[in-house]
Amino acid sequence: MKYLDEYRDGDMAAQLVALIGRAVTRPWVIMEVCGGQTHTIVRYGIDELLPRGVELVHGPGCPVCVTPLETVDRAHIIASNPDVIFCSFGDMLRVPGSRGDLLGLKARGSDVRFVYSPLDAVRIAAANPSRRVVFFAIGFETTAPANAMAVSLARRRGLRNFSVLVSHSLVPPAMTAILQAPGNRVQAFLGPGHVCTVMGTSEYEPIATRYGVPIVITGFEPLDMLEGVLRAVRQLEAGGRVVDNQYARAVRPDGNPVARQLIDEVFEVCDRKWRGVGSIPKSGYRLRYEYRDHDAERLFEVDDVEATESAVCISGQILRGLKKPSECPAFGRACTPRTPLGATMVSSEGACAAYYAYGRYLGQPALAGPAERTGRQ
């Protein structure tokens, strides 16, 4: 397919790897922010192609992973209500809360449906006026315009039976939290390409300047990732600390102003808890007061539900780039995609799930990541 196949060309990938090899004179740690990028890296073995010393660490950019356990529990409580049709993106249905997952609830007779688009949930609400339709509105800035549109349309059409359980997270505050954390190893970022199609690149500039880190907004195909690494390494070697846009075919400097205006109409910024990381100030969206009639958390009175995470899981350290999945004692043993203990195993885009899916749990030298190759444990 156009705009995909040409970015998977092996010869060009080898050329970019060679250019990275020429650019590097010392070790660097680069974090890719997005779960989609982590998936590309592990799937194509990009981390193993890179020269010794260029280490990729995996960031917190998977909204399914970072949705707090208590929010999953709230979804469970709402979906158990026999009046409710509970709609969600497919990957959220398998995420276990302390009461089990939504798919299990569906198996026991609850009306849980997975939808491709938030607009599908609005259609279901219009077609079922006697039922209460709740959509699980999770995501980063990329998904916010779609979720905002669903709420806005439901309101315009007078669909009082439609509400949303909102768990929206914002990427820049999470990057700041990573840079501020004690023991931070990240020296440059591959920025979240699709988030920036909406938000643009300007909000990353203060982070690059203040913390002295290059941020290269990067796409999701293998050549995108390698070009992103090359641009990051060249900046690191030259002492650069600016925002660069590798993904200019999709990302404009000012993002998508039409989409952002709708987000601002429906949502406002709030503090948000990230699963595995904890609370990060001003790192989420919630519905504006004017839209409270569509706020499932308020309508179903589930805002005081609390939950406790597994004590063994090290997903918090993985999400901050401090550890790799294979360093966890539970990885591939007590914790697998079927029985996940924490954030990074729950969704296929999580770093632990990606390592598991592509056989990085075997621990054999041939399959070891760059951390092992450089002798660091």
Next chain:
Amino acid sequence: MCLGVPGRVVEVRREHDVLMGKVEFGGISKHVCLEHVPEVRPGDYVLVHVGFALSRLDEAEARRVFEFLASINQLDDLTVPSS
């Protein structure tokens, strides 16, 4: 989760008060909301996420990495490592 798939717009139309369109992804077509990219026309490529087009893909920018590699190859025979 932030998956974005490039597709070609084949039809643009208004459904009630919403700008919608048909977008083709290598032979499969889907109805996609075009409210956030009101400037697109049939034949344009857009990046689609959860049924919404978020951005129109820029052909000239898309070629840049290939032109960059070609220019390097002209300057200097870039050898590819054997491993």
